[in-house]
Amino acid sequence: MKVTEHIANAKGETLFSFEIVPPVKGKNIQDLYDNIDPLMEFKPPFIDVTTSREEYVYIEKNGLLEKKVTRMRPGTVGICASLQYKYNVDTVPHVLCGGFTKEETEYMLVDCQYLGIDNVMALRGDAMKGEQYFSPCEGGHSYAKGLVEQIAALNQGKYLIDELKMEHTPNFCIGVAGYPEKHLEAPSLQNDLKRLKEKVDAGADYVVTQMFFDNKKYFEFVDAARAMGITIPIIPGIKPLAVQKHLRLLPQVFWVNLPEDLIDAVEACPDNKAVRQVGIEWAIQQSKELKDAGVPVLHYYSMGKSSNIKAIAAALF
Numbered sequence: 001m002k003v004t005e006h007i008a009n010a011k012g013e014t015l016f017s018f019e020i021v022p023p024v025k026g027k028n029i030q031d032l033y034d035n036i037d038p039l040m041e042f043k044p045p046f047i048d049v050t051t052s053r054e055e056y057v058y059i060e061k062n063g064l065l066e067k068k069v070t071r072m073r074p075g076t077v078g079i080c081a082s083l084q085y086k087y088n089v090d091t092v093p094h095v096l097c098g099g100f101t102k103e104e105t106e107y108m109l110v111d112c113q114y115l116g117i118d119n120v121m122a123l124r125g126d127a128m129k130g131e132q133y134f135s136p137c138e139g140g141h142s143y144a145k146g147l148v149e150q151i152a153a154l155n156q157g158k159y160l161i162d163e164l165k166m167e168h169t170p171n172f173c174i175g176v177a178g179y180p181e182k183h184l185e186a187p188s189l190q191n192d193l194k195r196l197k198e199k200v201d202a203g204a205d206y207v208v209t210q211m212f213f214d215n216k217k218y219f220e221f222v223d224a225a226r227a228m229g230i231t232i233p234i235i236p237g238i239k240p241l242a243v244q245k246h247l248r249l250l251p252q253v254f255w256v257n258l259p260e261d262l263i264d265a266v267e268a269c270p271d272n273k274a275v276r277q278v279g280i281e282w283a284i285q286q287s288k289e290l291k292d293a294g295v296p297v298l299h300y301y302s303m304g305k306s307s308n309i310k311a312i313a314a315a316l317f
């Protein structure tokens, strides 16, 4: 079922969902199941599975280091299919511009259709580590908007590769990313919102936001998006802060601000066990306020660790 159908069926009740990251190459999928199992009692209607962009790795060959491009966390579509069958839950594979040609994307989408996956999250991806700016591969999309257009065209039966044409025309529900504190490359929040509107006009069905730690940012973002004519659901993304070094890392990597009260509380912690508890309590307070405001879904970034998400969900659902 589509994410938007789950939202409509909930009739104003806030749903619980989360995002998982595929295991690093060579690791066992059981670790993933062990993380997901404790969260299933909160009945998520859908689970997102991220896609990793390629990375540069250095491999020793004849005593010399050779630079190679590889994907360290493969398997997104396979994991989605396994979760759908194991847990009877809908999944949302993330589809990236970065590192994929349009034709490779079409193959992935056809696989999704064949496996009964009804939702996809269309994203550009970041620059590769060691590169300053994002660059698409030859024959790939430069921005998520192009990817949304491609998926929307496929929903109308317009294939790039005629031989891939399926018996039933796909009907993917398309999610896109939104940034309450603007995307790091955007010249302004208003300009970033215009880009979001372009993705919506191209066919996006719902938005999931980047993490934020001050709900005011989310509420203002939704108001600004509505004022711009964006009417689709805007799902807040919540990340519980978990370790002391997140104080530096999260603003640096995700371009988000941390409220002073949260910084003070984390700095007063004697160890990471205490930080984790502060993160959980902060996320519960954020989630309660968002739920009271009637958000359609509370979507959590698990980053491979579910115990803190379970503590938050237990307080809310």
Ligand code: FAD
Pocket (backbone or CB within 6 Å): 049, 050, 051, 052, 053, 094, 096, 122, 123, 124, 125, 126, 127, 142, 143, 144, 145, 176, 177, 178, 183, 184, 185, 186, 187, 191, 192, 195, 199, 208, 209, 210, 211, 237
């Ligand atoms: P876009 O919407 O293409 O925007 C990127 C930037 O370009 C923005 O600054 C925008 O304002 C600007 N822009 C857009 N169109 C134009 C234009 N025509 N001209 C000039 N500028 C333009 N990354 C992964 O690698 N894997 C994942 O699984 C993943 N999942 C994510 C899930 C969520 C909910 C979020 C919020 C992010 C996720 N990301 C993931 C990170 C994401 O790939 C990065 O934030 C990336 O830098 C931007 O992706 P986007 O889809 O928002 O890009």
